Every structure is written in C-alpha cells, then in structure tokens.
Amino acid sequence: MSSVTSNISARGGALSRLKLGPLWLAAPALAFVAVFLLLPMLRLIGLSFSGEETAGVSLEHYQHLADTPIYMRILWITFRISILTAFFSVLLGYPVAAWLARLPDSRRNKWLFLVLLPFWTSYLVKTFAWMIMLGDRGLFNSILTGTGVTDGSLDLMYNEFGVLVGMVHAMMPLAILTMVPVMTGIDQRLPLAAGSLGAKRAQRFWLIEFPLAMPGVAAGGLLTFITSLGFFIVPAYLGGRGQTMLAQIIIMQVQELVNWAFAAVLSVMLVAAALVAIWIYDQFFGLSSLTQASSTGAKGSKTGAQWLRGAGQKVLAGLAWICSPFNRLGDRGDDGPKPVRAAYLGVLFLFLLAPAIIVLPLAFTAEQALTFPPPSYSTRWFSEYFGSQIWISATLRSFGVAFATAILATLLGGMAALALARSDSKWGKAVFGLMLAPMIVPRIVIAVGLFYLMAQIGLVASNIGLIIGHTLLAIPFTFIAIGAVLKGYDWRLDQAAATLGAGRIKVLRLITLPLLRGGIISAALFAFVTSFDELTIALFISGGLKSTLPKQMWDDMYLQLNPTLAAVSVVVLVIVTVILLLAQRVQKS
Amino acid sequence: MNISTPSAATASPAAKIRIDGLSKTYGTFTALEPTTLDVQRGEFLTLLGPSGSGKTTLLQMVSGLTPATSGRLSIDGENWTDRPVHERGMGLVFQHYALFPHMTVEENVAFPLKMRNQPADQIRAAVAETLEKVQLDKFAHRFPRELSGGQQQRVALARCFVFRPEIILMDEPLGALDKALRETMQLEIRRLHREFGTTLIYVTHDQEEALVMSDRICVMNHAKVEQLGTPSQIYSDPETIFAATFIGHSNLLQGTLAGTDDQGNTLIRTAAGTFAGRMGARDADAGAHALIVRPERVSLGAATGPGMNELRATLRDVVYIGSDNRLLLDLPDGTEFTLRRDPGADIGAEIGQEITVHWPIEAGRVVS
Numbered sequence: 001m002s003s004v005t006s007n008i009s010a011r012g013g014a015l016s017r018l019k020l021g022p023l024w025l026a027a028p029a030l031a032f033v034a035v036f037l038l039l040p041m042l043r044l045i046g047l048s049f050s051g052e053e054t055a056g057v058s059l060e061h062y063q064h065l066a067d068t069p070i071y072m073r074i075l076w077i078t079f080r081i082s083i084l085t086a087f088f089s090v091l092l093g094y095p096v097a098a099w100l101a102r103l104p105d106s107r108r109n110k111w112l113f114l115v116l117l118p119f120w121t122s123y124l125v126k127t128f129a130w131m132i133m134l135g136d137r138g139l140f141n142s143i144l145t146g147t148g149v150t151d152g153s154l155d156l157m158y159n160e161f162g163v164l165v166g167m168v169h170a171m172m173p174l175a176i177l178t179m180v181p182v183m184t185g186i187d188q189r190l191p192l193a194a195g196s197l198g199a200k201r202a203q204r205f206w207l208i209e210f211p212l213a214m215p216g217v218a219a220g221g222l223l224t225f226i227t228s229l230g231f232f233i234v235p236a237y238l239g240g241r242g243q244t245m246l247a248q249i250i251i252m253q254v255q256e257l258v259n260w261a262f263a264a265v266l267s268v269m270l271v272a273a274a275l276v277a278i279w280i281y282d283q284f285f286g287l288s289s290l291t292q293a294s295s296t297g298a299k300g301s302k303t304g305a306q307w308l309r310g311a312g313q314k315v316l317a318g319l320a321w322i323c324s325p326f327n328r329l330g331d332r333g334d335d336g337p338k339p340v341r342a343a344y345l346g347v348l349f350l351f352l353l354a355p356a357i358i359v360l361p362l363a364f365t366a367e368q369a370l371t372f373p374p375p376s377y378s379t380r381w382f383s384e385y386f387g388s389q390i391w392i393s394a395t396l397r398s399f400g401v402a403f404a405t406a407i408l409a410t411l412l413g414g415m416a417a418l419a420l421a422r423s424d425s426k427w428g429k430a431v432f433g434l435m436l437a438p439m440i441v442p443r444i445v446i447a448v449g450l451f452y453l454m455a456q457i458g459l460v461a462s463n464i465g466l467i468i469g470h471t472l473l474a475i476p477f478t479f480i481a482i483g484a485v486l487k488g489y490d491w492r493l494d495q496a497a498a499t500l501g502a503g504r505i506k507v508l509r510l511i512t513l514p515l516l517r518g519g520i521i522s523a524a525l526f527a528f529v530t531s532f533d534e535l536t537i538a539l540f541i542s543g544g545l546k547s548t549l550p551k552q553m554w555d556d557m558y559l560q561l562n563p564t565l566a567a568v569s570v571v572v573l574v575i576v577t578v579i580l581l582l583a584q585r586v587q588k589s
Numbered sequence: 590m591n592i593s594t595p596s597a598a599t600a601s602p603a604a605k606i607r608i609d610g611l612s613k614t615y616g617t618f619t620a621l622e623p624t625t626l627d628v629q630r631g632e633f634l635t636l637l638g639p640s641g642s643g644k645t646t647l648l649q650m651v652s653g654l655t656p657a658t659s660g661r662l663s664i665d666g667e668n669w670t671d672r673p674v675h676e677r678g679m680g681l682v683f684q685h686y687a688l689f690p691h692m693t694v695e696e697n698v699a700f701p702l703k704m705r706n707q708p709a710d711q712i713r714a715a716v717a718e719t720l721e722k723v724q725l726d727k728f729a730h731r732f733p734r735e736l737s738g739g740q741q742q743r744v745a746l747a748r749c750f751v752f753r754p755e756i757i758l759m760d761e762p763l764g765a766l767d768k769a770l771r772e773t774m775q776l777e778i779r780r781l782h783r784e785f786g787t788t789l790i791y792v793t794h795d796q797e798e799a800l801v802m803s804d805r806i807c808v809m810n811h812a813k814v815e816q817l818g819t820p821s822q823i824y825s826d827p828e829t830i831f832a833a834t835f836i837g838h839s840n841l842l843q844g845t846l847a848g849t850d851d852q853g854n855t856l857i858r859t860a861a862g863t864f865a866g867r868m869g870a871r872d873a874d875a876g877a878h879a880l881i882v883r884p885e886r887v888s889l890g891a892a893t894g895p896g897m898n899e900l901r902a903t904l905r906d907v908v909y910i911g912s913d914n915r916l917l918l919d920l921p922d923g924t925e926f927t928l929r930r931d932p933g934a935d936i937g938a939e940i941g942q943e944i945t946v947h948w949p950i951e952a953g954r955v956v957s
Contacts, residue, residue, distance in 0.1 A: 192654055193687035195674040197748070198704035207700075211691050313696075317703075 025419035026431050029412040029475060033434050036472050037441065040449030041271070047452075048264035061265040071249070075269065078246040081160070081235070082228035085167040086221045089175040092168065094217065096348055097176045098209075099341070101183030112180070113584060118352045119173035120576050122533040123233045124553045125569040129355030130166045131157065131237055131561060132362065132370055139358065139372045158240040166234035169351065171227060175220035182216025202323035206316045215285045222281045226274045230442030233535065237557065246270055247444040251539070254448055267445040274442060356573055362566040370561055381567040391552065391568065397542075398532055398549040401463060405470040405531035410524040412471065413478030421486040439476040443536040446472065451540035461546045469537035474527035481526060485519025518586050525583040529576055603666060605630040605788045606651065606756065611660035613646050620646040622813040623660060628790060633782055635791045637799040638809035639835070644792045645760055647809075651790060652758050653677050664756070675704075680749035680757040680787070684764050686741050688733040694720070694744050695729040701752040719751040722781070739770045743777075750781055757782075759791045763798065775801050796836045800824065808832045825883070828869045829956050833881040840887070840926050842880040846955070852896075855955045860922035864898045866953030878957045884915070886952035887928035889936065891945045899947045902926055904938050918946070 051058030065071050096115075100108050118126070133139040134156035141153035156162055190212065191204045199207065210217075232247035239245075246266055253263035350357075358372065363381060365374030385391050416435050420428055438446060450469050451460065459465035489512075497511045513520070535550040542548050547555070549572065556565055604627035613620040621643035628634050636644035649655035651662060653674040662670045669677065688697050695716055702712040720726045723743040733741055742762065749757055762778070763771045779802055782789050793799055799806050800820045808815040808823060808831070816823060816832040827833035834841065844859030854865040857880050866880045892899040902918035905925075909915075909932060916936065918926040928946060930936060938944045 187685075187687060187690075189683055189685075189687045190689060192674070193681065193683060194689070194700070194704075196652060196654070196677070196679060196681040197701035197752070198675050198678065199700075200675055200704075203704060208689060212689075 022422035023419050023425050023427055023431060025422075026416040026435075029416040029479075030431065030434060032412055033437060033472065033475065036450060036453070036468055037438055037446060040453045041441070041445070043452060044264040044267050044445070044449050047261050048268050050261055061261050064262065065265055065269070071266075074244055074246055074249055077243060078229060079273070081163060081167065081243065081245060082225050082231075084164055085171050085228040086175075086225040088164065088168045089171040089224045090179070090217055090221045092348065093172045093175040093179065093220070094213075095341070095344060097179035097183055097216070097220075098213070099345060100176070100180050101186070102188070108180075108184075109584065112177075113580065114349055114353060115173045115176050116580055117356065117577060118169070119177060120529050120533065120580060121356065122535075122550060122553075122569075122572050122576070123170055124535060124550055124557065125359065125572055126170055126355045127166055127233050127237045128553075128557060128561070128565055128569055129358045130162070130169065132358060132372060133354065134162050134165065134238065137371075142372075157238045160239070160243055162238035163235050163243045166238040167228055167231060169355075170231075170234060171224040173352065174227065175224050178220040178223055179213065179216040182219070183213050186212045200324065203320040206320035206323065207313075211312075211316060218281060218285055222277055225277055226440060226442065229270055229273055230444040230536075232444065233554075247442070250444055250448060254451065254540070260452065263448055267448055270442045270445055274440060278440065359566050359569045359573065362563065363570040365563050365566070368563070370563060370566065381563040384564050385567045385571065388564075390547075391549075391564075394547045394549045394552040395571070397463070397546065401466045401470060401548060402528045402531035404463075404467045405474055406524040406528040408467065408471045409474035409478045409527040409530075410482075410520060413475045413523065413527075414482045414520060416475075417479050417483035417486055420483065421489070422491075435479045436476050438472050443473065447537045447540050450537060454541055460541055462541075463546070465541045466538060466548065467531075469541055470531035470534055471527075473534060473537070474530040477526045477530055478523040481523035482516070482519050485516050489516065521586045522583040525579050525586070529579055532575065532579075533572075603630075604628060604663075605632070605665065606790070607661075607663040607666075608647070608651065609661040609663065611647065611650050611657045611662060613643075613650060613655065614658045619812050621650075624814055626807065626814065626817065628788055630788055631786050633779070633789045633791065633802060633804045635793060635799040635803035635806045636809055637793060637796060637806050637836070638815075639794055641812075642809040643812040644794075644807075644809045646812075648758050648760055648790060648792050651756075652679055652681055678752075678754055678756075680752070680754035682745050682749050682757070682759040682762045684761045686733075686745040686762075688741060688744055688748070690733055693730050693732055694725060694736070697733065697744055698748045698751050701748065705752065715751055719747045722750075722784075723747045723777070738766055739774065742766060742774060746778065746781065750785055750787075753785065753787075755787060757787050757789045759789070761792055761794070763793075763795075771795075771798070778802065800836070806836075808835060810835070826869070826954060827881055827956060830879050830881070833879075833954075833956060838884055838927065840882045840884060840928075842882070842920075842924065842926075844878060844880065846878055852950075854950055857955050860924070861900055861902070861920045864900075864953060865950045866898075866955045867951060869954055869956045878955055881954045881956055882948055882952055884927045885929045887926075887946050887948045889916075889928070889930070889944065889946055892947040896950050897947045898950060898953060899945060900926070901943055901945050904936075904940055904942055904944050906940060907936065918944070 048061055049057045049059070051060060100111055100115075103111065131138070135141070136153050138156070140156055144150045145153060156165075186209070191199075191208050194204045194208045230247050231245060232251060235243045235245045236248055246269070250263050250266045250270075253259045253266065361374055361377075362370055362372060364377045364379060365371075366376040366378035366380065367374060413435070416431065420431060420435075447469070450465075450472075454460045454462075454465045454468075459468070493511055493515070494507050497507045502510060533550060534548070535554055538548045538551040539554065542551050549568070553565060553568060556562070606628040608624060608626040608628075610623040610625055611621065612623040624643075624647060636647060638644045646655065650657045653669075653672060657670060660670070661668060664677075689700065692700070698716045698719060699712050702715060707715075716729075717726065720729055723746055725740060725743055725747065728736060728740060733744065736744065742765075745762065759778070763774050766774060775798055778791075791799075791802065800823075803820055805817065805819055806823050807817045810831045816828045818826070823832060824837055827836070827839070830841065833839045842857070842859040842861060842864065844857045844863075847856040847858040847863055849855055850865050852865075855868040856863055856865055857878055859880065864880050900920075902920050904916060905919045906917045907914055908917065912932075914930045914932050914934075914936075916928050916930055918928070920926055926946075
C-alpha cells in the first residue's frame with residue numbers, strides 16, 4: 001500500500017518539476033504532429049540544401065531557382081494571385097460578414113449555413129461548376145451572345161480572371177467565417193455612443209466599426225492568403241499557362257520529373273512566405289486573436305509601433321473625411337439604403353451558391369454534352385455512377401478513410417484541447433501553435449513531405465497512409481471545435497461530481513463527456529468532411545486502384561468534362577450538406 | 590448704484606426640454622404610454638422606476654436613439670422629434686460606459702471634440718482639464734480595459750462633460766459599481782452637474798440614488814408616469830400606492846373610503862379601524878384605497894390630543910439597524926406595521942405584548 005502512494009507522489013514530483021501537468025494529455029497529438037509534420041518538413045529542408053555530388057550543405061538548388069526566370073515568374077504570379085484573392089475575398093465578404101454579425105443568433109446561424117456549404121464543398125466540385133459557367137460555350141457566354149450583349153464569346157477562363165473568380169469563390173467563405181466572430185464581439189452600442197458624441201455615418205464606420213473589426217479583417221486576409229499560396233486545383237483548370245502557380249510546379253517536380261530536391265526548395269519558399277505573412281500579422285494583432293473572438297482592436301501592449309497607430313488613425317480619419325459626402329445615406333438608421341444592401345447580399349449569396357445551383361440540373365441531363373440548361377432530363381448519369389466499379393470503390397474508400405479520420409482526429413485533437421483548457425503551463429502557447437500548424441503550413445507542402453516519408457516506410461497507396469495524412473489536416477479543426485466548447489464548460493460540475501463520490505473515470509464518463517457531446521460530435525463531423533473532400537494528400541498517397549473519390553474526380557476532369565462528374569458532384573454535395581446539417585443540429589442541442 | 594436686471598432673466602424660464610405626448614409601442618406591446626413632461630434649464634431630473642417601467646425608453650427617445658411612435662420633443666422651443674442622434678449634441682452616459690476599446694483614455698475623451706473639428710491644441714487643453722477634474726490625468730495613455738470599473742465610469746463622464754453639452758442623459762450609469770463606489774460617484778456626478786450647469790436626465794431604479802441626486806424625481810411604473818415632484822414631495826406626499834412603496838419604507842393600511850370628518854380630513858375604514866388622513870391630489874373616486882404612514886412619523890403610546898390617529902397592535906420583534914431600532918408590529922389582520930425608535934430609548938414592552946401607537950393625522954395620506 002505504502003509503496004503505491006510513494007510511487008504516485010514520486011511521479012507527481014517528476015511531473016511538477018517539468019511543469020507540464022495536464023498538458024501530458026496533449027502528448028499523443030504532439031507526437032503525431034511531430035512525426036508526420038515536423039519530421040517530414042525538416043527532411044524537406046535538409047533535402048533542399050543537399051548537393052548533387054557532394055554530401056555537404058549546398059545552395060545549388062536555390063541558385064537554380066534564382067537563375068531560372070520562369071521560376072521567379074511563377075513565384076511572383078503565386079504571390080500576385082494570392083494577394084488579389086485575399087483582397088477581394090475580404091473586400092467583397094466584409095458587407096456580408098457585417099450584416100451577418102448584426103442578425104439575431106438564430107437567424108444568423110441559418111444564413112451562416114449558406115456560407116458554410118460552399119466552404120465545405122469540395123474544391124473540385126466548385127471548379128467543375130465554374131468551368132461549365134465560364135467556358136467558351138459556357139453558361140455566361142451563351143447568355144451574353146444569346147441576348148446579343150456581345151458578338152463572339154468572351155474569354156472568361158484560362159486567364160487570370162477565371163482563376164480569380166474561382167479562387168475568390170473558394171476563399172470568400174473562409175474570409176467571412178473569420179470576420180463574423182470578431183464583428184459579433186463588437187459592442188453594438190459603440191457606434192451609437194459615437195453618434196451621440198457627434199460622429200456622422202462615415203466617421204462611425206471608419207473610426208469605430210472598421211478599426212474594431214480590423215483583427216477579423218486581417219485574420220481573414222491572412223488565412224485566405226496562406227491558403228491561396230498552396231492552391232493548384234483552380235489555376236490548373238481555370239487558368240492558362242500564365243497563371244501556373246507554385247503548387248502546380250511542385251506537383252510536376254515530384255510526379256513527373258522526380259526532382260525531390262527542387263520540389264523541396266519550392267516547398268521551403270512556400271512555407272517561408274506563409275511564415276512571413278503570419279509574422280507580420282502577429283506584430284500587429286497577436287496570434288491569439290486568430291482564435292479568440294476579441295475585438296479589442298490593435299494590441300495596446302505591442303506599441304513598439306506607437307507612431308504606426310497614430311498614422312493608422314490619421315489614415316482612417318482621412319477616409320472618414322473622403323466618405324463624408326455619403327453621410328446622408330445612413331442618417332436615419334442603420335446601413336444605407338436597404339434596397340442596395342439587399343441587392344448586394346442577393347448577388348453575393350447567388351455567387352457563393354452558384355456551383356451548387358448549376359451542378360444539380362446538369363447531373364440529370366439526358367445529353368452527352370454539358371449544356372445548360374439541359375434540353376432533357378434523365379437519371380442515366382447516376383446509373384452510370386452507381387454502376388461503375390471504379391466510382392463506387394472510390395466512394396467507399398473515401399467513406400472509410402473519412403470515418404477513421406474522424407475518430408482519430410477527434411481523439412487526438414480533443415485530448416489536446418482538454419490538456420490546454422486544464423493547464424496554465426507556459427508551454428501552452430507552444431502546444432497551441434503546434435496544434436494549428438497543419439492549418440498554417442500549405443497543404444501541398446504537407447503532402448509532399450508526407451509522400452517522401454510514406455515512400456520510405458512503404459505506406460504509399462495505402463489506406464493507413466491516407467488516414468494519417470487526413471488526420472493531420474483535421475486535427476486543427478477538432479482541436480478548435482472542442483476547445484471552443486471547453487471554454488464554456490463549467491469545471492465546478494466536475495468538482496461537484498467528485499465531492500459526491502464519483503471517481504475520475506466516472507466523472508469523465510457521466511459528467512464531462514455527456515456535456516461536451518455536441519462539441520465532440522460536430523468536431524468529428526468536420527473532421528469527416530475534411531477527409532472526404534481532401535485531394536492534395538490523396539493526389540500523392542492514393543492512386544491507381546486505391547483512389548479516393550476526389551482523386552478519381554481529379555483524374556476524370558483531367559481527361560474530359562462529362563455529366564458523370566456532375567452526378568458525382570451532386571452525390572458529394574448531398575453528403576456534405578447532410579453532414580453539415582447534422583453538425584448544426586448537434587451543436588444546437 | 591442701480592443694478593439693472595437683464596430682461597432675459599425676468600422672463601419666465603421656458604422649459605429646456607419639453608416632452609409632449611411621446612409614446613413608444615412595439616407591435617401590440619406598449620413600452621411607454623403618451624407622456625408629457627417639462628425639464629427646466631439646469632435641472633437634475635431623475636426617471637425612477639423598476640425595469641420595464643418605460644424610463645429607459647423615454648430617455649432613448651430624448652436622445653434620438655429610438656424613434657418615437659407618437660408625440661413631439663422640443664428643445665428650447667424647437668421641434669427636435671426627428672433630428673438624427675449626432676446632430677442633437679446631447680451627452681450620453683451608458684450603463685456599461687461604451688468606451689471605445691481601441692482608443693486610449695485620452696483619445697476617448699478627445700473624440701467628441703475631434704468630431705466637432707476643434708483645433709488640436711484646444712482639444713489637448715480641454716482633455717487635460719477634464720481628465721484632471723475626474724482625477725484621471727495619470728491614466729491618459731491607458732486603454733479602457735486597463736482601468737477599474739470606477740475609473741472607466743469616470744472616463745465615460747469625462748467624455749461626456751468635455752464637450753460641454755447643454756443636455757446630458759445618463760442611463761443607470763452606476764449600475765455596475767459596488768455600493769461604496771456608487772455613493773462616491775453620486776456625489777461626483779452632482780458636483781459636475783452643478784459645476785457645468787447642464788440640464789441632466791438620469792435613469793435609475795435605485796430610489797436612494799434618486800433621492801440623493803435629483804432636483805426632481807419622475808416616478809414611473811407600467812409604462813407611465815406615477816408621480817413627478819421634488820424628492821421631499823415624493824417622499825412625504827406620495828400620490829399613489831406604488832410611489833409610496835417604491836420610495837422609502839411605508840406602512841400601508843388598506844381599506845375603503847368612509848367620507849370626511851368635520852376638519853375636512855378623509856376617513857378610511859381598514860381592518861385595524863377607521864383612520865383620518867389627507868386625501869392625495871389625484872383621488873376622488875371610490876374603490877380600494879390605502880392609508881400611507883412613514884415609520885418615522887409614528888410614536889409609541891396613546892394619542893396625546895386631538896388630530897391624532899391611534900392603533901393597537903402586537904409587538905413582534907425589535908430589530909436594531911444601527912441608526913435606530915425598528916419595531917415590527919402585527920395588526921389583527923396580519924398586516925405588518927413598523928415604527929422607528931431611538932436605539933437608546935426604552936420601549937416599555939416585551940415582545941408578544943400588545944402596545945398602542947399614534948401619529949398625527951397630517952402624517953397619513955390616503956392614496957389609491
């Protein structure tokens with residue numbers, strides 16, 4: 001008996017010396033991220049500095065990059081498109097987010113669903129739909145020529161315009177979803193207070209509302225920028241040669257040229273760009289505001305750039321002055337003339353939902369060609385899909401992998417979230433950063449690194465390899481989702497249960513888990529969708545007979561656009577919608 | 590020497606704020622019934638009532654934050670009913686202060702002056718002066734979240750007083766503070782009001798606060814005005830049962846009217862007997878009435894002469910509350926009746942004994 005107690009106290013002593021405490025719960029997730037993210041990243045970095053002949057450190061691959069104008073051009077294009085995408089996503093999404101933030105909770109959640117749906121819809125489905133709409137004989141061009149607005153068809157895709165349409169459409173939901181929590185956190189009475197102190201419409205917006213929403217705006221810009229950096233689906237299908245982005249080149253280097261060292265160099269460039277963007281954000285707002293819906297504005301403590309704050313205020317005051325002619329618009333109440341706002345919101349939601357709206361009828365066409373609207377309807381393409389061994393096995397594989405991913409990611413992410421919620425260790429911040437790392441490192445880089453690792457341990461083209469990769473991507477989502485419900489959890493309930501005689505396990509089983517069930521289930525559902533839609537990792541790690549559904553779509557789209565793809569898209573859309581509705585229902589209860 | 594009086598001062602003082610039949614309804618819900626009320630220049634008027642009494646609605650309509658359903662608001666004789674908030678130039682102090690979190694104390698206080706395009710050096714001087722008045726000059730460069738509740742409240746006051754508004758509206762500004770701090774701030778607001786000579790409308794549900802601070806109190810209940818008067822009028826001459834019970838402690842003897850005595854006093858028949866009292870200004874109609882007597886007007890012992898009411902009751906308890914003893918009596922029908930006694934004074938009775946008390950007729954008021 002006494003040996004047991006002494007044993008426990010000895011262990012407790014060791015723990016407290018390390019000052020980790022409950023943080024140990026995060027160990028499995030940390031190990032997972034370390035092995036499957038950090039290690040491959042380090043190896044990529046090592047690879048990028050390897051020499052052809054010599055064994056030592058060499059800069060020759062970087063030299064090659066700098067010496068080849070085409071690569072420098074691609075770097076520039078990648079930046080340009082990413083910045084434009086982030087800019088337009090935030091700019092066009094801002095009014096929507098501001099409107100959503102002011103709705104009452106229940107109505108906001110309903111409308112947010114229309115943003116969440118395109119957010120979780122597979123990039124492939126979205127891109128497929130845009131190709132049908134923007135193509136030479138696509139929907140827009142047939143409307144334009146049909147109504148006689150233009151003589152010939154316009155070039156709406158295979159150029160920068162097409163890429164930007166597709167990318168902004170893909171990224172705007174992310175921008176909106178990032179801005180809304182910050183905007184809801186803004187005290188609604190502050191603009192009123194400003195009004196009572198004499199501020200007119202333009203001054204209320206530029207001096208009060210906008211600066212308070214700024215952390216959200218910047219976070220939205222940051223996340224869309226970083227995500228855009230690693231994009232390849234949209235530029236591959238909607239862009240021309242002039243819009244080739246870095247991720248496409250990385251794929252080519254790995255899959256076609258098998259030039260690992262150079263692919264590593266390009267990956268390092270991508271990560272560096274992402275890190276620089278994050279560093280800049282941190283300087284102004286602090287990283288913690290990325291996950292906390294705080295609206296305290298620019299960081300007061302980080303006033304090494306006090307003059308910058310002053311300059312910023314001058315700029316805003318200037319903007320308020322420039323906009324003063326429009327003051328009369330909002331004098332009698334909220335947001336300018338209502339019809340204008342309603343029209344804008346209508347157009348924007350139509351834009352966000354356009355792919356879903358287009359794909360649905362196309363899936364039921366009776367024709368071989370993808371003309372819109374279809375001249376006649378049938379279910380032959382669904383029969384084609386359900387009759388195809390390839391499609392069905394890909395679908396089943398995706399389901400299986402997504403299911404396993406959901407369980408694994410929820411377990412790992414949930415334990416890490418629990419650890420962080422219960423710990424006040426100074427290591428908490430580092431753990432937090434590591435848990436979010438899979439969201440911050442561009443996916444293409446994660447995929448290349450994993451491919452390199454998996455190739456060596458023989459997990460390429462295996463379900464286990466896929467599950468590992470998808471779990472890595474899903475961990476940040478489950479971590480954030482469960483962390484959010486833990487934040488509102490009353491830990492005194494656990495203490496109460498303990499005083500009533502419940503042991504640790506019983507407390508967890510009877511009190512903690514039932515109360516957190518909604519958050520845990522929705523986290524698992526999000527993890528499921530993350531995996532179900534995932535292409536980047538599948539592109540490298542699945543293949544041949546072991547394709548997932550997105551991989552199969554990608555390959556098919558590469559060959560030819562056909563109505564089976566529309567049918568598959570509808571199947572994907574239905575599955576994602578059902579899961580999202582489930583998640584929303586669960587979160588509510 | 591002959592001192593001539595300026596003609597403006599001899600003219601009868603026109604109301605600064607004239608509220609003329611203002612009302613607010615949301616669908617079928619009435620937030621405020623048509624209300625008419627004048628506020629004099631430089632006056633401190635408190636809207637006092639429980640939540641849902643319409644006091645905040647009335648304040649918001651004066652501020653312009655809520656449009657009125659009907660009625661008219663005049664300031665200095667001008668119709669301001671539809672004037673936008675930012676053109677009213679009224680100072681508003683909100684319950685949770687509504688300080689701009691992204692601005693320092695100094696920037697918050699400077700904000701209304703900047704909106705009025707005042708020159709920078711004037712702004713600096715005015716801000717420094719005002720911050721000094723509220724003893725926050727050392728905190729000028731802090732952000733609101735770095736201040737305590739009381740300090741934040743003082744920033745809100747400074748931001749309001751700095752632009753010298755002629756009218757200031759405060760909506761439960763001390764609601765979030767603890768008792769000791771609230772009492773300090775009450776005196777602070779009174780001082781600032783006197784110093785700047787502004788017209789001030791103040792909303793609270795705290796009757797003590799209303800009595801301490803106001804020139805006049807407007808007691809509100811169920812979306813309408815119950816009584817309007819000076820604190821002493823409201824306290825000593827409540828016009829309704831609600832006003833009597835909401836402000837201070839009252840003994841309430843319910844009964845029906847029973848005519849008048851030969852002195853012209855109203856008689857009211859209650860379970861404890863028939864008493865004489867003064868009729869409230871409003872009540873002539875029959876129905877349920879009550880006699881209101883403040884505990885401090887009641888004395889122990891039998892009536893010492895004419896013009897007194899007398900009552901017998903059982904002494905239930907004696908409660909020591911510091912400044913005095915409170916005697917709790919039970920009337921035969923179970924109604925509680927209290928009176929105050931100097932703590933040193935002998936009561937001359939044991940708990941459970943029946944005792945006699947009396948009070949002057951003019952201390953009782955018959956209301957409905």
